[in-house]
Amino acid sequence: MKKVLTTIMCLLLTISMLAGCTVVYVADVGTVNGEKVPIGQFKYVLGLAEIAFGVADKESAGTYVGMYDSITYKYINKDLTKLVSEAGKAETGKTIWEKKLKDGKTVEEDLKDLIYNKVVELKVVSLKAKEKGITLDATEKETITSAKSNIIDSLGSKTKFNEGLKDIGITETELGDLWTSISLADKLAKAKSVTDEEAKKYYTDNYMRVKHILLMVDGKKIADMKTAKEKAAEVLSKLNAGGDFEKLMAEYTGDVNAQGQVNGGAEGYVFKSGDFGNPAFENAAAALKVGEYTKEPVEVSSSYQGYHIIKRYELSQSYYDQNTNGIKEIIKSAAGEAAFASELAGWVKEDKIVKNEGKIKGVKMAVESTKTPKSKSSSTASKSAATGSTGSASSTSAKSSTAKTK
Secondary structure: OOOHHHHHHHHHHHHHHHHOOOOOOOOEEEEEOOEEEEHHHHHHHHHHHHHHOOOOOOOOOOOOOOOOOHHHHHHHHHHHHHHHHHHOOOOOOOOHHHOEOOOOOEHHHHHHHHHHHHHHHHHHHHHHHHHHOOOOOHHHHHHHHHHHHHHHHHHOOHHHHHHHHHHHOOOHHHHHHHHHHHHHHHHHHHOOOOOHHHHHHHHHHHEEEEEEEEEEOOOOOOOOHHHHHHHHHHHHHHHHOOOOHHHHHHHHOOOEOOOOOEOOOOOOEEEEOOOOOOHHHHHHHHOOOOOOEOOOOEEEEOOOEEEEEEEEEOOOHHHHHOOHHHHHHHHHHHHHHHHHHHHHHHHHHHOOEEEOHHHHHHOOOOOOOOOOOOOOOHHHHHHHHHHOOOOOOOOOOOOOOOOOOO
């Protein structure tokens, strides 16, 4: 990881200066069993989420997803990606934060609720780990030490590091505690024991298998979204007339590898909700019965643009039994995470939690900018976010290949 955390620190610093605000230290955004949940942690995690929404580049909300602090970002990734997808783009003349969602709340309100819940559950994890006598080992502590060292090294001095924390509004201790809590959550999740039978049931109950035809805007065969939609209508017309899905997929899909072969192979894609971070695709797939295909094309507009036509297939038990692509360990890990998430929800419900609504409401959202910050570490940051430490909220995919579904 090459100075991953530095990128987010610098971006947050830039946003803070653009907003022209002065950080004022205040106590907390709430308490758990009387223990304070620092507002600094809330603001730091909110800053990561804001950039994912496009405060760095208004035209592309997903441009910098994966560039940040791999420890924190992976912990909030699943829920954050879902909210980003649901929010879409800002309405004309307004910021993305003002946009109303289906639940009647604004994006700002839902995002603040999400981040508040995350920092609260991390405080719950910290207290529960202390109660159980669970601590990090030397290797786990070194991950946190290295993360801080990378920031200091990149900024050039400890003084600049301290100035950066001050501008963001988080102390060095609070940041360290945040990373420790995330690492503890990860440790507790991995410690959940899942039997072979429990894992197999989790696979049967939660996973689905699909293949899709992607009509993707590539600037060549499909120049724009209008053309992509026309192509999707053409494919659907052929399917409705009895056309073979597999043959049409081979002819039309843009989801192919460098050799021109359809991604996913004979199996297609095996996944559970949240693995792709694309609610529209996942919801459309989940609504299908085995053998059905989507009667309307599913639009996608993020890192690429186009339309999906999705067909659901029967979930293969042999795929699991033969441990294809190491599926058994993937499922066991996912089942363990789900079990821990359920246990954590129980702890949260049991604890006495007090929310400081006034402090949360008073936190100003970052000013959106049409300028794209330059970063030497963008590519390595993206890679490390995909492979870094994960908390209980991270998703585990059993995809047989990498799908273009986001």
